[in-house]
Amino acid sequence: MCRMCDSLGGGDTWYLNPKNYSNRMYKLREPGKRPTEALGNSPNAGAAPQGQTRSGLPEAIEAKANGDLDTFNKIIGDMNQRALMRPGGQVVPLHEVMEVLDMGMPVAAMMCICRKNTRACEECSVSEYSCMGLGTGMFKWERWPERYKGGVEFLSTKQAKEWVEYWDKKGMMHMLMQEGGDFIGGLCNCDYPDCGPIRHRIDYGLYAQLVKSEYVCFVDWEKCNGCGDCLGRCHYNALKFEATMEKAHIDQFNCFGCGLCETACPRDAISYFDRKKIPGLANVW
Amino acid sequence: MYPIVAPIIKIDQARCTTPFACKLCLQACPTAVFGVFETKMIRLEETDKHEPGNYRLRVIYRDRCSACNRCVDVCPEHALTVEMPAGVRA
Ligand code: SF4
Ligand code: SF4
Ligand code: SF4
Numbered sequence: 001m002c003r004m005c006d007s008l009g010g011g012d013t014w015y016l017n018p019k020n021y022s023n024r025m026y027k028l029r030e031p032g033k034r035p036t037e038a039l040g041n042s043p044n045a046g047a048a049p050q051g052q053t054r055s056g057l058p059e060a061i062e063a064k065a066n067g068d069l070d071t072f073n074k075i076i077g078d079m080n081q082r083a084l085m086r087p088g089g090q091v092v093p094l095h096e097v098m099e100v101l102d103m104g105m106p107v108a109a110m111m112c113i114c115r116k117n118t119r120a121c122e123e124c125s126v127s128e129y130s131c132m133g134l135g136t137g138m139f140k141w142e143r144w145p146e147r148y149k150g151g152v153e154f155l156s157t158k159q160a161k162e163w164v165e166y167w168d169k170k171g172m173m174h175m176l177m178q179e180g181g182d183f184i185g186g187l188c189n190c191d192y193p194d195c196g197p198i199r200h201r202i203d204y205g206l207y208a209q210l211v212k213s214e215y216v217c218f219v220d221w222e223k224c225n226g227c228g229d230c231l232g233r234c235h236y237n238a239l240k241f242e243a244t245m246e247k248a249h250i251d252q253f254n255c256f257g258c259g260l261c262e263t264a265c266p267r268d269a270i271s272y273f274d275r276k277k278i279p280g281l282a283n284v285w
Numbered sequence: 286m287y288p289i290v291a292p293i294i295k296i297d298q299a300r301c302t303t304p305f306a307c308k309l310c311l312q313a314c315p316t317a318v319f320g321v322f323e324t325k326m327i328r329l330e331e332t333d334k335h336e337p338g339n340y341r342l343r344v345i346y347r348d349r350c351s352a353c354n355r356c357v358d359v360c361p362e363h364a365l366t367v368e369m370p371a372g373v374r375a
Binding site: 118199 | 290291308312317320322346348350
């Protein structure tokens, strides 16, 4: 079990538990408690526990860029310790995104803030929006577009499904994000390097911000004919063409179980396996 | 991993005035080293991207810069310089 299922799942997968989307949960912030700050945004985000550095990702990157790997590792280690105390985002494959959308909370498309900041992408209308907000909080976003960075566009369940499929086809993987504590508030379509959480995990080892999916994908070499349609879909350096075998090859330890390769394969040669049931991967989140 | 010292990237903010509208370097960098952020909000609203100074270009992921100089080449304002720190052999 990943730590989110542990604390929020009620014995099941956390994001398939409707409680985590409810209105009550959205409002349920302890009196006086501020929303959890995004990691790495500010060097002063959150007070540092005893004996830990107070720095964030900018300081870590500066240290690494100056060749000071000890400081880099120390800061990243401390950030991971702090981040483990609260939920993070999790990779979710397309078929489970569909299940989440079936739960029937309000869903609304909006622009992606990561892509805006890293590549100056301007997503101005629903045909360009790539991020999605879930739950009652969206009414607030709709009401005050200028406050909530461009506002949102509500989608029906059917529209929302088509919209996620569109991004899946384009090669974006899906991630559920919690907002301000334990409330699941966002469904992002992400890629490397535009997406902050993917990048922070892959490039800097901030593994608590983005947890791997409940699955890991395997290639059935009987079915794979080496066509290569899946290649280039993986954002995690897990999928390669194994020249010797003339087949697609997935590194089980690098695989995040996003299923982008699975949705691209015309021969059903790739399938999901439950991470928890594979002894050597059960603790690899 | 062995220590590698990353290049120094300098942004001349007096020349790079409308990065969110321009976005050339942001989209040219192979490793997406840069970030762009609003500097000003009026009544919680972002302001005109064409008006100088409303957005600021920043170096976010310097450790991922190779000094390939693609950003330097695309910048029409010659606002960028990327060089290895003094004393580091190229
Ligand atoms: S191998 Fe497939 S399922 Fe695994 S991370 Fe890569 S694209 Fe996703
Ligand atoms: S798309 Fe399917 S058949 Fe083609 S190489 Fe990938 S796994 Fe094999
Ligand atoms: S020199 Fe190359 S790697 Fe460095 S910031 Fe410019 S484009 Fe990116």
